[in-house]
Each structure stands twice: as structure tokens, then as C-alpha cells.
Amino acid sequence: MNVKLLAYTQINKAWLEEWPAAALESLPKGMSDGQAVCVTAIRTCYSSNKPTEIIELEGEKYFKKEASDGQGGNDADRLIRHIMNSGHTSTIEHINFTFAIEGVSRSLLAQITRHRHLSFSVQSQRYVKFGSEDKSGGFNYTWPPSISEQPQEIWDIYSSYMEQIQEMYDELREAGISAEDARMVLPNAATTNLVMTGNLRSLLDFYSKRSEKGAQWEIRELAEMLKEEIVKAEPWTEAFFKLKKK
Structure with missing residues (x-):
């Protein structure tokens, strides 16, 4: 962050x-x-x-x-x-x-936008493409302490699931699915900027x-x-x- x-x-x-x-x-x-x-x-x-x-x-x-x-x-x-x-x-x-806030999860975004009288401009998963071959290089994601503090085997499970999600997103895009619909598979852990x-x-x-x-x-x-x-x-x-x- x-x-x-x-x-x-x-x-x-x-x-x-x-x-x-x-x-x-x-x-x-x-x-x-x-x-x-x-x-x-x-x-x-x-x-x-x-x-x-x-x-x-x-x-x-x-x-x-x-x-x-x-x-x-x-x-x-x-x-x-x-x-x-x-x-x-x-x-x-x-x-x-006015702040630039970078590399926070979509989970955090859902929480912070519940606060009144704050104004937001958020990086769009509709217009920004998160395929492996896109300019973004794929989606980034957060590591909760409860996972990052675990042994390597837990790290591997978490990162493996994220890799699978990236593959799903890429396959949907390759099949002609728009970014606005392919984003449905992206996780709460996916990071955004605002x-x-x-x-x-x-x-x-x-x-x-x-x-x-x-x-x-x-x-x-x-x-x-x-x-x-x-x-x-x-x-x-x-x-x-x-x-x-x-």
C-alpha cells in the first residue's frame, strides 16, 4: 500500500x-x-x-x-x-x-466507500484490462497477514489460487469476453488505485x-x-x- x-x-x-x-x-x-x-x-x-x-x-x-x-x-x-x-x-x-491511495484490495474499497462525505475516483476493472499480456501485466493482489505469516505451503496454496484466477480471466478474454464481464472472476484481494x-x-x-x-x-x-x-x-x-x- x-x-x-x-x-x-x-x-x-x-x-x-x-x-x-x-x-x-x-x-x-x-x-x-x-x-x-x-x-x-x-x-x-x-x-x-x-x-x-x-x-x-x-x-x-x-x-x-x-x-x-x-x-x-x-x-x-x-x-x-x-x-x-x-x-x-x-x-x-x-x-x-486529497490523497493518492495505491495498491489496496477491492475488499478495502468496499469498506471505505461506506463512509459519507468522502469523494472517490477509482481505477476501473471495466476499462483497465488485467490480462497477463495486457499493459497491466495481470492483476496484483494483497497478502493478508494471517496467510503471509503461515508456512510456505500455505503461501503456495494462496498464490496457486491467484494464478488460477489469472488463467480464468485470460481464458475468458481470449474467448472474446469483454473486460467488464471477465472481471467477475477477479477476487476481493485484487488491488486497485484511487x-x-x-x-x-x-x-x-x-x-x-x-x-x-x-x-x-x-x-x-x-x-x-x-x-x-x-x-x-x-x-x-x-x-x-x-x-x-x-
Whole structure:
């Protein structure tokens, strides 16, 4: 499995260019784009200032002062913590992340698409041909730990069945069966690639459910890899992955 963050919410530079020079110079140095969007959304609900004015007029107050709750960080961190704890989490839906997810099983795909408010573009078994002689070189498949940790004879049984499935697929294609119908014999273990986009609220919800011990091994691994990519881009989000799961 390979997971890479392709894109995430950034401040529109054209908007910043409209600011007075003095306001630009006073921008908080430690403020990330995600935090700026989040604070703008939160304060819009409670401030008489316009959304376009929030960071310019209130940024110094939230980003340049220590958190007043004694839990570390600046007062923007405190504000976001307060909002998260109060359940007003619609305000973090404005921060989006887009991932490339490669080499996951169709079994995982069936599970992840049950989650709402995530968007998917998935490699098609209808249009991409998985014959041995096709550009793909045949279908790839996952190895569940319960099989890969077994003695060689179990490995051989599993890989032998996969080879037989490949042969069935090839024979159907050679007989003139279309890829969209030949794919019916491909297993849940067959891997696929997808692009997935979600807002921070939905991704935290996904993590809270799929990082649990009761979740299947593959989707648990995916949950941790998504978290790693998000936290790398927006470090302040790490605290919310650690919140007690309800």
C-alpha cells in the first residue's frame, strides 16, 4: 500500500495581495494555512468582522498569544480545542485533503466507500484490462497477514489460487469476453488505485472508526497512513486524532 497527500487547503494568495502592506508584514509567522481557514470559519460565527477581515484584524490576538487554557500552543490552538470539545465541528469541514491511495484490495474499497462525505475516483476493472499480456501485466493482489505469516505451503496454496484466477480471466478474454464481464472472476484481494478527497471532520471520523482494533488490518493501516500525511501537512491536527473515541 502506498499513500501520498496530493493536495490540501491553501490560502488564496490573490486574497492576501489585497491586504495593506502593514497587515501582510504582521501576519503570524507560525500560522498554517489550515489553521487560518479554521480560525476564520470559527470566528465568522461569533465575530462582527467579515470573514475576509478575521485574520487581518484578529490574527495577532489568536496566533501571537499563548493559549489561555494552559494546554499549550497559542490561543488559536485553544480556540480550535474549545470548538472541537463543544461539538461545533462543522467549522473544520472547510479544510480538505486529497490523497493518492495505491495498491489496496477491492475488499478495502468496499469498506471505505461506506463512509459519507468522502469523494472517490477509482481505477476501473471495466476499462483497465488485467490480462497477463495486457499493459497491466495481470492483476496484483494483497497478502493478508494471517496467510503471509503461515508456512510456505500455505503461501503456495494462496498464490496457486491467484494464478488460477489469472488463467480464468485470460481464458475468458481470449474467448472474446469483454473486460467488464471477465472481471467477475477477479477476487476481493485484487488491488486497485484511487484518489480520495475528504474534509478534516470526515477524515477524523474515519480514523476514529477504522483505527480501532476491531477494524480489518488493511483499513487500520490505511487510517494510520492517512493520519501521518495529514499531520505532516498540518501538525496542529495531531491532537484531534488522539481524542478519546466515542
